[in-house]
Amino acid sequence: MTTTVTDAPGRTRRLTGFQPTGRLHLGNLLGALRPLIRAQDTTESIALIADLHAMTMEHDPASVRRFTLEQATVMLAAGVDPERTPIVVQSQVREHTELHYLLECVAAHGEATRMIQFKEKSAAGGPIRLSLLTYPVLMAADILLYDTTQVPVGEDQNQHLELARTLATRFNTKYGPTFTVPEGVRPDSAARVMDLAEPTMKMGKSLGTGQIGLLDPPEVIRRTIARAATDQAGRVRRDRENQPGVTNLIDILAETTGRPPSDPTSYAALKREVGDAIEALLAPLRARHAELAKNPDFVRRVLADGAEKVRPIAAATVRRARAGIGLLN
Numbered sequence: 001m002t003t004t005v006t007d008a009p010g011r012t013r014r015l016t017g018f019q020p021t022g023r024l025h026l027g028n029l030l031g032a033l034r035p036l037i038r039a040q041d042t043t044e045s046i047a048l049i050a051d052l053h054a055m056t057m058e059h060d061p062a063s064v065r066r067f068t069l070e071q072a073t074v075m076l077a078a079g080v081d082p083e084r085t086p087i088v089v090q091s092q093v094r095e096h097t098e099l100h101y102l103l104e105c106v107a108a109h110g111e112a113t114r115m116i117q118f119k120e121k122s123a124a125g126g127p128i129r130l131s132l133l134t135y136p137v138l139m140a141a142d143i144l145l146y147d148t149t150q151v152p153v154g155e156d157q158n159q160h161l162e163l164a165r166t167l168a169t170r171f172n173t174k175y176g177p178t179f180t181v182p183e184g185v186r187p188d189s190a191a192r193v194m195d196l197a198e199p200t201m202k203m204g205k206s207l208g209t210g211q212i213g214l215l216d217p218p219e220v221i222r223r224t225i226a227r228a229a230t231d232q233a234g235r236v237r238r239d240r241e242n243q244p245g246v247t248n249l250i251d252i253l254a255e256t257t258g259r260p261p262s263d264p265t266s267y268a269a270l271k272r273e274v275g276d277a278i279e280a281l282l283a284p285l286r287a288r289h290a291e292l293a294k295n296p297d298f299v300r301r302v303l304a305d306g307a308e309k310v311r312p313i314a315a316a317t318v319r320r321a322r323a324g325i326g327l328l329n
C-alpha cells in the first residue's frame, strides 16, 4: 500500500527532465519536447533543466552554463509556453539540494551502488564523483519536490524512477504522508529516435555520430541523412530486427509528417523525404531560436519566473519533509 499526499486528488503534474550536457537533438524533440508541448492545454507540466546532474561527471563549467541557456532557448523556440509550462533550472530552486539531503537519509548505500547507470558510468575509468553515486537520489528529489504524478522516462531512467517511488513510499511510511508517489509514463516506441549512423542505439547527446542537432544548419542535416545507415535489402519497410536504419527513417517520417514513404523501393527517395520533413520541422524552430538568442536577458527572465512560479510548491514539500523527519520548521 502506498500513502500519498492527497492535496489534489485526480490532479496530474508531469515533470520532464533534461541534462544540459549537450545540444538538444531530434530525439529530445520528438520523444520529450513535442509531447510536452502538445499536452500543454490539458496537462500541467514542468520542464526541468537538471544542471546539477550535469556535474556528476567531469564537466566544463562554461559548457554547462552555455547549454543551460541554449536548451531553455530551444524549448521556447520549439513552442514551450512558459506561462503554462514553467522552465526551471534545477540549481535555481535551492529546495532540490535540501530535499536531496533529506532523501539521502532514507536511501541505502546499496540502493545507490546497485544502479545500472552508476555501474556503467563508473566503469568508464577515471575518478568517480560521489555525486554520480547519489545522482538518482537527487533525481528523486527533483520528482518528489513538485508532487509530480507522471514522469516520462525512457528505459535508461526506469530504475531511477523506481528508486524515487521506493524512497517516497518509505519516507511516507516512516515519517507520515509527505510525498506523492509518481508513476512513469513510457513514450511510445515510434517516438524513440535511433542514431542515424548506428541505428541500434538511441540518438543521444553524446553517443554516436548520427545525431541531428535541433540547431544544425540544413546542409549538415542533409549530410547526416545522406550518410544514414541502411542495408542491402532494397525494400522500404519496417523491420526493426533486420532493417533498423530503414525502420528508423520510416518512423522519423511518420512522426514528422504522419505519412508513409511514397516509394517502397528507393532508399534515396526515402532519405530525400526524411530530409524535407526534418527541414520543414526545424526551419521555423531555427528561425525563432535565432531571434530569441539575440535577447539572452529575456531567456534568463523566463527562467527566473519559472523558478519563482514553482518555488512555493517546492517550499511546501520541503516543509512537510522537514517536519516529518524531525527538524524544526
Ligand code: ADP
Pocket (backbone or CB within 6 Å): 016, 017, 018, 019, 026, 027, 028, 029, 030, 031, 032, 152, 153, 154, 187, 191, 192, 193, 194, 202, 203, 204, 205, 206
Ligand atoms: P540524452 O539521452 O540525449 O542525454 P536526456 O537523457 O537529457 O537526453 O533526455 C531528455 C528527454 O529526451 C527524456 O525525456 C528522454 O526520454 C528524451 N529522449 C532522449 N533521447 C531520445 C531519443 N533518442 N528518442 C526519443 N526520446 C529521447
Ligand code: TRP
Pocket (backbone or CB within 6 Å): 015, 016, 017, 018, 019, 048, 050, 053, 138, 139, 142, 143, 151, 152, 157
Ligand atoms: N536523469 C535524467 C536523464 O539523464 C535527467 C533528469 C534529472 C530527470 N532529473 C530528472 C528526468 C527528473 C526526469 C525527472 O535523462
